[in-house]
Structure formats: structure tokens, C-alpha cells
Amino acid sequence: MRMYNRRYEKLIRQDIEQVQLERLQSTFTRAFKNIPFYQNEMKTKNVVPSEIASVSDISKFGFTTRDDLGYNYPYGLFAVPLRDIVRINSTSGIAGKPTVVGYTKNDLGVWVELLSRLYYASGITADDILQISFVFGLANWGRGMAAAAENIEASVIPMSFLNPEKEIMIMTDYKTTCLVSTPSHALHLAGLLSELGVDPEKLSLERAILVSEPMSPEMRSRIGEGLGVRVSSGYGIPEVMGPGIAYECAEGRLHIAEDHFIAEIIDPRTGQPVPEGQSGELVITTITTKAYPLIRFRTGDITRFIPDEACPCGRTMRAIEPPADRADDALSIRGVKIYPSQIERIIGAALGEVVPYVIVVHKVRELDELDILVEEVESLFSDEIKILERMIAKIKDDLWEILGIRANIKLVEHVTMKEVKGEHGVIMKNHKMKE
Amino acid sequence: MPISAEARVLRIRNLTSCYGKITALENVSLHVWENEIVSIIGANGAGKTTLVNTISGIITPTRGSIVLNGKNITRKGPEDIVEMGLTQIPEGRQIFNSLSVIDNLRLGAYLRYRKGKAKEIHADLDEIYSIFPILKERRSQKAGTLSGGEQQMVAIARGLMARPSLLVLDEPSLGLAPRITAEIIEVISGLKKKGITILLIEQNARAALSISDRSYVIETGNVLVEGEGRVLLTDGDVKRAYLGRDYREFWE
Numbered sequence: 001m002r003m004y005n006r007r008y009e010k011l012i013r014q015d016i017e018q019v020q021l022e023r024l025q026s027t028f029t030r031a032f033k034n035i036p037f038y039q040n041e042m043k044t045k046n047v048v049p050s051e052i053a054s055v056s057d058i059s060k061f062g063f064t065t066r067d068d069l070g071y072n073y074p075y076g077l078f079a080v081p082l083r084d085i086v087r088i089n090s091t092s093g094i095a096g097k098p099t100v101v102g103y104t105k106n107d108l109g110v111w112v113e114l115l116s117r118l119y120y121a122s123g124i125t126a127d128d129i130l131q132i133s134f135v136f137g138l139a140n141w142g143r144g145m146a147a148a149a150e151n152i153e154a155s156v157i158p159m160s161f162l163n164p165e166k167e168i169m170i171m172t173d174y175k176t177t178c179l180v181s182t183p184s185h186a187l188h189l190a191g192l193l194s195e196l197g198v199d200p201e202k203l204s205l206e207r208a209i210l211v212s213e214p215m216s217p218e219m220r221s222r223i224g225e226g227l228g229v230r231v232s233s234g235y236g237i238p239e240v241m242g243p244g245i246a247y248e249c250a251e252g253r254l255h256i257a258e259d260h261f262i263a264e265i266i267d268p269r270t271g272q273p274v275p276e277g278q279s280g281e282l283v284i285t286t287i288t289t290k291a292y293p294l295i296r297f298r299t300g301d302i303t304r305f306i307p308d309e310a311c312p313c314g315r316t317m318r319a320i321e322p323p324a325d326r327a328d329d330a331l332s333i334r335g336v337k338i339y340p341s342q343i344e345r346i347i348g349a350a351l352g353e354v355v356p357y358v359i360v361v362h363k364v365r366e367l368d369e370l371d372i373l374v375e376e377v378e379s380l381f382s383d384e385i386k387i388l389e390r391m392i393a394k395i396k397d398d399l400w401e402i403l404g405i406r407a408n409i410k411l412v413e414h415v416t417m418k419e420v421k422g423e424h425g426v427i428m429k430n431h432k433m434k435e
Numbered sequence: 436m437p438i439s440a441e442a443r444v445l446r447i448r449n450l451t452s453c454y455g456k457i458t459a460l461e462n463v464s465l466h467v468w469e470n471e472i473v474s475i476i477g478a479n480g481a482g483k484t485t486l487v488n489t490i491s492g493i494i495t496p497t498r499g500s501i502v503l504n505g506k507n508i509t510r511k512g513p514e515d516i517v518e519m520g521l522t523q524i525p526e527g528r529q530i531f532n533s534l535s536v537i538d539n540l541r542l543g544a545y546l547r548y549r550k551g552k553a554k555e556i557h558a559d560l561d562e563i564y565s566i567f568p569i570l571k572e573r574r575s576q577k578a579g580t581l582s583g584g585e586q587q588m589v590a591i592a593r594g595l596m597a598r599p600s601l602l603v604l605d606e607p608s609l610g611l612a613p614r615i616t617a618e619i620i621e622v623i624s625g626l627k628k629k630g631i632t633i634l635l636i637e638q639n640a641r642a643a644l645s646i647s648d649r650s651y652v653i654e655t656g657n658v659l660v661e662g663e664g665r666v667l668l669t670d671g672d673v674k675r676a677y678l679g680r681d682y683r684e685f686w687e
Binding site: 021029052053290 | 651669
């Protein structure tokens with residue numbers, strides 16, 4: 001079985017634990033020394049880094065949440081001087097400020113290593129031609145995926161934001177062998193193929209690596225059939241480095257890169273570890289990241305450990321089930337995670353007040369669409385239609401600029417949940433909206 | 436459970452060592468795998484020598500465990516530890532100046548000589564001479580009359596005569612001219628090719644990192660970072676602290 005890093009991916013348990021312990025200890029030492037936030041956290045919990053005598057001692061420390069990342073905007077959680085940072089990625093945070101993640105040169109090296117492992121696990125070789133396609137909000141992921149593909153000497157078709165018909169043309173003409181994208185986009189392309197009358201058998205496409213969104217087994221098989229490919233996936237979060245925390249082997253297991261991350265699964269309500277094998281929220285601690293270490297970061301993704309048994313692929317790293325649910329109310333719009341609170345903040349800023357609204361996420365030809373119905377309350381009323389139009393345009397622009405998503409905004413005179421429920425999809429309302 | 440190809444030479448967990456009330460080493464964990472060169476780098480007073488002396492049994496740790504080839508050596512004395520396969524080349528070489536080179540080398544095999552392995556030792560001398568041809572030329576010369584670099588070679592060669600499973604080198608470049616340091620570093624890197632496993636303690640970070648498979652950077656008794664040698668050469672913290680760049684220029 002091909003493996004990118006045979007030495008580490010096949011470590012015996014005792015060695016994995018040794019490596020994790022060493023790296024965890026130095027991560028705590030550096031975090032305590034360089035990051036006031038973690039120093040305070042440790043002081044309030046009355047613990048010091050030297051108390052880490054085994055990997056399980058990690059539970060003596062508190063969790064880090066997305067709110068914490070927002071409060072420390074922009075550089076508060078960096079463990080190295082800015083001089084050492086070579087790349088800065090911003091993702092929309094939930095506390096009103098973006099989350100700013102920095103990488104040192106060596107961090108980028110780790111990122112490339114992890115994604116190279118992902119490619120090897122998916123069976124990609126130097127002979128493959130990769131087409132990387134992500135929406136604007138996931139541009140950072142695309143960048144990482146392209147760098148790693150070049151590292152393993154596969155050919156990469158430059159990513160640009162093409163329309164899907166053009167993508168299919170490129171896929172046909174450039175003889176793409178592997179599509180790297182999100183599940184919803186792959187499904188959209190699959191639908192388009194049959195519409196355009198392109199026979200998937202005639203394509204060179206063999207594989208699809210799909211990340212950033214939950215993918216149901218049903219969705220997976222539809223993509224597999226529609227594009228005529230073998231589908232594999234990876235797991236990651238934008239706060240760490242995008243996909244690469246775990247990668248799927250030929251046996252369909254998502255192996256965690258345990259030499260770079262420590263994974264825990266907790267009960268999201270109590271914060272306590274769940275019994276072995278049960279579902280809970282995934283908590284990630286980075287142990288090799290230099291610029292932006294995260295200690296016990298709550299990902300919000302619900303998963304479980306697959307019972308420990310030797311995987312026929314030869315990898316000894318523990319595996320998780322592909323996360324399907326969220327512990328919080330985050331929505332996934334074409335792979336981009338959005339919190340309703342982020343949308344509410346944008347509406348509030350544009351209108352000067354928070355009015356009743358409904359968020360409707362539904363699918364149009366397999367692609368997520370976001371509709372926001374805003375109730376036209378009296379205070380908004382203006383006899384100049386232009387003013388209202390300007391408000392709507394502002395909400396639209398801000399959603400695009402801040403969150404990287406496009407939405408349809410509709411002003412409605414009066415809307416009740418009952419009426420909206422006729423439509424399909426996820427529906428969320430704020431507290432001002434009537435049932 | 437799949438078994439990894441590597442045997443495990445040294446595994447240290449949570450090692451703490453004190454001089455009276457002063458903690459010189461705190462919660463240090465590290466490992467050395469078979470046929471690796473692993474280096475420990477750090478500034479003066481970081482705890483490097485305390486670490487080596489704790490590993491070789493000269494200092495007794497207050498906490499933690501040291502496992503050599505699967506055997507716990509934590510509270511064993513230096514003489515037992517040598518017998519179990521760990522040989523330390525001490526800082527400052529410490530060779531016997533008034534003895535000939537060949538006698539120095541034979542003394543390195545003392546434990547094996549007592550076990551009646553004189554023939555084997557003789558064969559090993561030829562092997563040693565093939566690694567250090569200069570020592571063959573100088574074999575009858577008194578060790579004290581050799582140059583600093585040659586004396587260091589005698590010290591390393593003497594250590595190898597014990598056929599250690601782990602060779603621990605404490606500051607082999609100390610007091611040597613840069614050209615000679617480069618030579619010694621070359622020799623150490625050559626030992627790896629002969630299948631020898633090495634733990635190298637060095638103040639000369641750049642030289643150590645350039646030949647290390649992995650390295651641990653220690654600062655005030657703690658491990659600050661672990662990583663591949665060539666990767667750490669470009670690590671910001673390492674550059675600032677040990678590779679001679681001005682510290683202030685980095686923090687704004």
C-alpha cells in the first residue's frame with residue numbers, strides 16, 4: 001500500500017504516544033511562554049505545562065473555542081513574531097472579527113506533508129492530472145491542495161472561478177484524472193454531465209477527493225456513479241490548515257495524523273470525554289504547529305472514533321467516522337461554514353437594527369442556495385424604493401465580502417414560519433420571527 | 436498490531452533533575468530510534484549536560500523514566516548503564532594523555548576484555564582504524580601529544596570500542612577550530628552509515644542540525660521544540676536563539 005510517510009503513518013501505538021507526549025509538552029511550553037491567552041487560561045486553572053506527564057493529562061486544561069479566536073483578533077494567539085509568519089489566512093470568525101491564522105515556513109511544510117499523505121491515501125500519483133475547484137470562501141484550501149499536489153509531482157490545473165460548463169470542458173479537454181472539490185459541487189457537475197450529454201465513461205476522470213462538507217453515503221454513491229469515479233475524502237478545519245487533519249485510506253477510514261494532532265471526543269454539553277466509540281464533538285490539539293497552536297479546540301463537528309483494530313491499509317493512526325453533524329448551529333453553504341449569528345450581525349449592521357428574518361438553505365441543482373427573508377418592519381419603511389434597495393445591496397455585499405458567500409435577499413411584508421416551511425431545506429429564524 | 440521496522444533504542448519520559456533546590460531539567464521527554472542521529476541543542480546552561488549526565492547515570496533524576504533497549508535504567512549506576520549498551524563520550528574528551536593511542540582504545544573495551552573477548556577486540560581495532568586512519572598512524576604515540584581534533588577522534592574511537600548500542604557525544608566540537616569541528620561532524624555523520632545510533636549534544640547548533648535526523652531544542656530545562664534537523668535549521672526560534680542572529684531584530 002502506498003504511503004507518503006511510512007515511518008510515521010505506521011508507528012506502533014507506544015511510539016505514537018511517545019511522539020505525542022513529547023510534542024504536546026513542547027507545545028504547552030511554547031504556548032505558555034509566548035501566548036498570554038493560554039498563559040492566563042493555565043493560571044486560572046492553576047496548572048503549569050510541566051504537569052503534562054501523559055497525553056491524557058491534556059484534560060486538565062480548558063477548551064479553546066471559536067469565540068476565543070475572535071477575541072484575540074488579529075494576532076493575539078500567534079506564538080511566533082510576525083517576522084516568522086509567511087502566510088496569513090483569514091476566515092470569517094463568529095465574534096464579528098475574522099479569524100486570522102498565521103503559518104511559518106515550516107508550518108506550510110507540515111501542511112504540504114499532510115495533504116501529500118491525503119493524496120497518497122487516495123491513490124494519487126505523479127501521473128495524475130488534478131483539477132482543483134473550490135468556491136471563493138474556500139480559496140485557502142485550494143491553495144494548500146495545489147501546493148501538495150505539486151509536491152507529489154502530480155499535474156495541477158490552475159484553480160480559477162470558472163462556470164461549471166467551462167469546468168466540464170476543461171475536464172474533458174485537459175484529461176483531468178482527479179477532481180478536488182466539495183461534495184455538493186461534485187454532485188452539481190455530475191448532474192451537468194448528464195444534461196450536457198457527456199458520457200462519464202468518455203472522461204479520463206478516475207477519482208474525486210471531496211472535502212469541507214459532510215457527505216452522506218447516498219450522496220457519495222451518487223457522485224461516484226454520476227462522475228464515474230472513486231470518491232475519497234479528508235477532514236480539516238479552516239482554523240488549523242484546512243483538510244489534512246485526517247485522510248481517507250483505500251479501506252474508507254479517515255485516519256487522523258496523530259503525529260501532528262491529538263484528537264479527543266467529548267460530550268458537547270458536559271465537556272467530558274464520551275465512552276470509547278460513542279459519538280461526540282471532536283476536539284483537536286495541534287502538536288507541531290509553530291505559529292498558531294491550538295489547545296483543545298472545539299471543532300463543533302460530531303463524530304466518533306472507529307474501534308481500534310488494525311486497518312488493512314497498514315496505517316496505525318486512529319480513525320474517525322466522517323463528521324456528519326454539528327454540535328452548534330453552523331450552516332454549510334457549498335462547503336463554507338456559516339453561523340447564523342454572523343448573518344444576523346451583517347443584517348443588523350446594514351439596517352441599523354435586528355429585524356425578524358428567516359434563513360433558508362436549499363438546493364438548486366445540487367448546489368446550496370442561501371435565501372434570507374427579511375421582514376419589512378415599519379421602522380424600515382421608506383417611500384423611496386432606492387433606500388430599501390441600497391439596504392439589500394449592502395447586506396448582499398457584506399455577506400460576500402465578509403463570509404465569501406452569495407445570498408438572495410428578499411424583503412417580505414410579513415412572513416411566518418408556516419409559510420416558509422413549504423420550501424425545502426434547512427430553515428433558521430431569529431427570535432423575533434413568529435412561528 | 437503491525438510492528439514498526441524500527442527498534443527502539445532510547446525512550447525518556449518526564450525526566451526532571453535538580454541540583455539541590457534548583458531544577459536544571461524539567462519534564463523532558465525524548466526518544467532515539469535505531470540508527471538515528473538525534474541531537475540536543477541549546478544555549479549554555481539550558482540543561483544539556485545535566486540531561487546527558489542523567490541519562491548515563493551520573494545524576495539521579497527526581498522524576499521520570501529512562502528506558503534503554505527496552506530496559507529501565509532510570510536509577511542504575513553509570514557502570515551498569517555502560518554494560519547495558521550506552522557509552523558516553525564526555526565533554527572535554529577526557530582521554531588518558533600519558534597512555535598511547537592504542538592503550539586508550541583498548542581501555543574502551545575494558546568490560547569486554549574482562550569477559551574474555553580479546554580476539555574480538557583485536558578485530559574491532561582494525562575496524563576502528565578504517566574509520567579513523569590517522570589513529571592507526573599514531574597508535575604508539577602518547578594521546579596527549581595529539582592535536583585537539585585527533586584527541587577527539589581518540590575519545591570517539593574509545594567509546595566505539597565498547598560496541599555501544601547508543602553512543603552519546605557531549606559537545607564533541609568544544610574547543611576545536613572551525614575546520615576541525617567540520618571534520619569531527621563529518622566523522623559522526625559517517626558513523627551513522629556504519630549503523631551506529633547517536634545522541635549528540637552540541638552547542639554548535641548549525642553543525643549539529645546539519646547532520647541530525649531529528650533534534651530537540653532545550654531552553655531553561657524544557658524542550659522547546661522537536662523536529663527534523665534540516666527543518667529546524669529554518670525555524671525562527673532556533674535561528675534567533677542558536678544560529679547567531681540578533682534576537683531584537685525579530686520582535687517588534
